[in-house]
Amino acid sequence: MGRIPCCEKESVKKGQWTPEEDHKLSSYIAQHGTRNWRLIPKNAGLQRCGKSCRLRWTNYLRPDLKHGQFSDAEEQIIVRLHSVLGNRWSVIAAQLPGRTDNDVKNHWNTKLKKKLSGMGIDPVTHKPYSHLMAEIATTLAPPQVANLAEATLGCLKDEMLHLLTKKHIDIQFQSPTHAPAPPQNASTSPSYNISSKHEANDDHDTIEKIKLGLSRAIIHEPQTINKPWDANGASSANFPGFHYALPSFGHEGDGSPWSQSMCTGSTCTAGDQQPQFHSKLADGNADDSEGEKDTRNVSSMFSPDCDLWDLPSNDLMNPLV
């Protein structure tokens, strides 16, 4: 039969851990190790569930943990691995000594997602937003494309105006020959003028210009879309030390991350990659646990012999999300 319950939920304390509790748990584990989490709180004199103790130990008390800021190199690793693995935080964290899956997950959700969005890259698919729009547009007839632009602006207009007003900036697109890039790095981009005044009656003009740019972005071929994430452009300035260098497999073009990206256009679908990648992980590792399989294979992505870029293109075609 089964075992007795791990803890009695009524008598278990929740919430923040006190320094005394931390000390009790650390002392106990230093002496006895981490075998059998069910017994640890009882033996250590803690009114906590074993699960809570395990979490506290693994995410905070472990002596090998790093608690400082994430470095640029760590951020690059997270972004690269996330583009391949999706939200498999434990596998990603395994490549970052001293970081826990919770750390990585929190950092992704609070910082990296926003950074990528600011670069015009969808943090879910790791594809440029403009390219996603273009992909959608390729499935639509021209009148529907126009409707798509209208609908998109309908969704974004209020938020954009809010942001523009909040930041006290006035964006004027000087040239309509390119789709508008995201307004990051506005101080150096020739496409934007930033001024401290913002007149409400300019909103209409601004929206019209955004609409024009969006429409152009949608009807352009993906290869000709403006590339705000280019290493020479806004992204590198806004993301110090970061180059959005994704695996390359045949698009050895201009060196932009998009030409190196995992997705080569509308053939990129999210549904069919995961089984391929999982089967790759499983190959040759039948005796290992799943976690060990993942860790070993992801480790190999960063080994001198086989780095991330060497993975077969099929494995990299789609993000795992």
Place this chain on the structure above:
DNA sequence: AATCGTGCCAACCGCAATCAT
């Protein structure tokens, strides 16, 4: 000074796989 909004992060929750009985 008080209130509100936002960002951040520790901790909780629930699910699935694994393990012990």
Place this chain on the structure above:
DNA sequence: TATGATTGCGGTTGGCACGAT
């Protein structure tokens, strides 16, 4: 083999800190 505990994981939330209003 069946059952239920344990473990690991990812998603979500609560609460604190801080800046803006």
